[in-house]
Amino acid sequence: MSQASGGPEIEQLIQLLSRLPGLGPRSGRRAVLHLIKKKEQLMIPLAAALDRAVAAVKVCETCGNIDTVSPCTICSDPRRGESGLLIVVEDVADLWALERAGIGAVRYHVLGGVLSPLDGIGPDDLSINQLVGRASDYKEIVIGVNATVEGQTTAHYITDRLADSGIAITRLAHGVPVGGELDYLDEGTLSQALKARTKF
Amino acid sequence: MSQASGGPEIEQLIQLLSRLPGLGPRSGRRAVLHLIKKKEQLMIPLAAALDRAVAAVKVCETCGNIDTVSPCTICSDPRRGESGLLIVVEDVADLWALERAGIGAVRYHVLGGVLSPLDGIGPDDLSINQLVGRASDYKEIVIGVNATVEGQTTAHYITDRLADSGIAITRLAHGVPVGGELDYLDEGTLSQALKARTKF
Numbered sequence: 001m002s003q004a005s006g007g008p009e010i011e012q013l014i015q016l017l018s019r020l021p022g023l024g025p026r027s028g029r030r031a032v033l034h035l036i037k038k039k040e041q042l043m044i045p046l047a048a049a050l051d052r053a054v055a056a057v058k059v060c061e062t063c064g065n066i067d068t069v070s071p072c073t074i075c076s077d078p079r080r081g082e083s084g085l086l087i088v089v090e091d092v093a094d095l096w097a098l099e100r101a102g103i104g105a106v107r108y109h110v111l112g113g114v115l116s117p118l119d120g121i122g123p124d125d126l127s128i129n130q131l132v133g134r135a136s137d138y139k140e141i142v143i144g145v146n147a148t149v150e151g152q153t154t155a156h157y158i159t160d161r162l163a164d165s166g167i168a169i170t171r172l173a174h175g176v177p178v179g180g181e182l183d184y185l186d187e188g189t190l191s192q193a194l195k196a197r198t199k200f
Numbered sequence: 201m202s203q204a205s206g207g208p209e210i211e212q213l214i215q216l217l218s219r220l221p222g223l224g225p226r227s228g229r230r231a232v233l234h235l236i237k238k239k240e241q242l243m244i245p246l247a248a249a250l251d252r253a254v255a256a257v258k259v260c261e262t263c264g265n266i267d268t269v270s271p272c273t274i275c276s277d278p279r280r281g282e283s284g285l286l287i288v289v290e291d292v293a294d295l296w297a298l299e300r301a302g303i304g305a306v307r308y309h310v311l312g313g314v315l316s317p318l319d320g321i322g323p324d325d326l327s328i329n330q331l332v333g334r335a336s337d338y339k340e341i342v343i344g345v346n347a348t349v350e351g352q353t354t355a356h357y358i359t360d361r362l363a364d365s366g367i368a369i370t371r372l373a374h375g376v377p378v379g380g381e382l383d384y385l386d387e388g389t390l391s392q393a394l395k396a397r398t399k400f
Contacts, residue, residue, distance in 0.1 A: 006296070007268035009249070009256040016246045020223075020231040027222035033293055034221050036257050036266050046216045047250040049209070054247050056209040057236050066236050068207035093233055096206070 010036075062134070064110030064127055066092050080105045084139030088131060088158065090114055090146055098144065107138070114150040115157055123157065132161055143171040210236075262334070264310030264327055266292050280305045284339030288331060288358065290314055290346055298344065307338070314350040315357055323357065332361050343371040 010032060018028030035043040059065075060072035067073055074080055085106040089095050095108045111126045123129070135141055141162060145151040159169050174192035176185060185193075210232060218228030235243040259265075260272035267273055274280055285306040289295050295308045311326045323329070335341055341362060345351040359369050374392035376385060385393075 006266045006272070006292075007256065009253045009268055010266065013246075013249045013253045016242065016249050017220075019242060020217075021234050022227035022231060023220075023222055029296065030293065031220040031222060032253075033266070033291075036253075039254070039257070042216065042219060043250070044254055046213075047247070047254050049213045049216050050243070050247040050250060053209045053213045053232075053236075054239070054244055056207065057239070059236075066206045066210065066233070068209055072206070091233075092206075092236075093230065096229065 062130075063095075063108050064092070064112055065095055065108060074099075074107060077105075080107050081137070083107075085142060086135065086138040086140070087142045087144045089144045090151065090154075094144065094146075106142075109134070111145070111154065114145060114148070114154040116150050126154070128158060128161065131158065132165075135162055135165060135167055138167065140168040140170060143169065147174065263295075263308050264292070264312055265295055265308060274299075274307060277305075280307050281337070283307075285342060286335065286338040286340070287342045287344045289344045290351065290354075294344065294346075306342075309334070311345070311354065314345060314348070314354040316350050326354075328358060328361065331358065332365075335362055335365060335367055338367065340368040340370060343369065347374065 013035075014025070014028045014032045017023055017031050018025045020028075023031060035046065056068040058067060058070040058072075060067055060070045060075055062071045062075040065072040065074060069076070083105050086109055087095075087098060087106055088109045088111060089098070090111050090113060092110055095110055098106075098108070109127070109131045111128065111131070113121055113126055115121060115123065115126070131141075141158075143155045143158060145155050155171060162169055173196060174189060175196055176182065176189065176193045182190065213235075214225070214228045214232045217223055217231050218225045220228075223231060235246065256268040258267060258270040258272075260267055260270045260275055262271045262275040265272040265274060269276070283305050286309055287295075287298065287306055288309045288311060289298070290311050290313060292310055295310055298306075298308070309327070309331045311328065311331070313321055313326055315321060315323065315326070331341075341358075343355045343358060345355050355371060362369055373396060374389060375396055376382065376389065376393045382390065
């Protein structure tokens with residue numbers, strides 16, 4: 001087994017790549033073979049890109065976004081402060097998804113997860129205190145955590161913490177996804193979509 | 201869109217990782233976020249492992265295996281020559297799969313693909329001439345190409361080229377996979393398994 005995959009350097013690369021989400025031992029091995037076959041076009045550029053990213057990546061000390069500067073480009077863009085909107089998300093991936101959707105000049109706050117007493121994750125493990133600290137700079141806090149049980153618990157906790165601040169607190173609308181078919185949607189979404197119906 | 205994912209260094213890393221087999225734009229982004237979250241445990245070791253592999257990886261000039269030396273550890277191990285068995289495979293992944301199976305001290309020959317006239321892949325695009333050149337050093341050539349139409353065409357072509365050499369040419373047995381259920385197997389495999397039945 002030891003030398004089965006061409007030397008310790010290759011074996012170690014397979015093991016590390018296998019730990020990426022979406023890859024396992026078998027696909028990690030396939031990925032390494034693919035890299036080696038495309039050494040000039042893919043492997044060397046990827047090695048260089050990783051080295052550059054390792055050196056450049058920073059977590060924004062204000063909002064928790066990942067960028068190459070801190071505060072991040074979103075937090076240091078004054079135009080984004082003018083909207084007065086602060087969207088609270090669980091994860092950087094959610095922030096990026098909203099940015100890709102082109103929702104406009106807003107700011108974000110990345111919680112770094114959701115409250116989950118069973119996993120021992122309390123308010124101090126998330127950036128909730130930092131959120132309370134910066135909330136007063138904004139007119140409206142939009143809760144954009146996922147619509148899971150833990151997400152909703154977290155949303156309620158944040159709402160409680162900000163209750164006395166006088167800042168408007170809203171949440172993203174539930175409803176039928178654009179392009180989605182009713183037949184494939186769960187009952188919770190459908191009943192929320194009916195309750196929140198709007199004029200045609 | 202341009203700054204949606206935190207700076208050009210991160211965007212470029214996402215694009216390169218998305219080109220690995222098994223990953224796409226979405227899972228590439230998830231992989232990069234995972235790397236950044238586990239910077240010390242995963243991202244930095246992966247960057248170092250890639251750099252080391254880029255410097256170390258060599259394609260064996262004898263058999264086509266990927267290793268850190270050429271001739272590879274398999275080709276330069278005299279014990280593996282004594283068996284007189286040379287297994288012909290399509291790809292390095294097949295070689296690694298046979299090695300993981302611990303099939304014993306044999307040598308290999310990696311074709312680098314299969315004959316595919318429709319894709320413009322002829323005998324000179326594979327390492328068939330090299331195979332004919334080294335075949336006389338072995339007692340038996342075991343054809344281990346995949347049981348696809350192109351694989352079988354390639355197997356027949358190799359058999360023709362080696363017909364006058366007097367070297368025994370065999371192929372891997374077809375049959376029921378160990379642990380496999382008959383109900384899930386195709387008719388071709390089942391009829392081959394019946395034809396090649398052995399004494400209990």
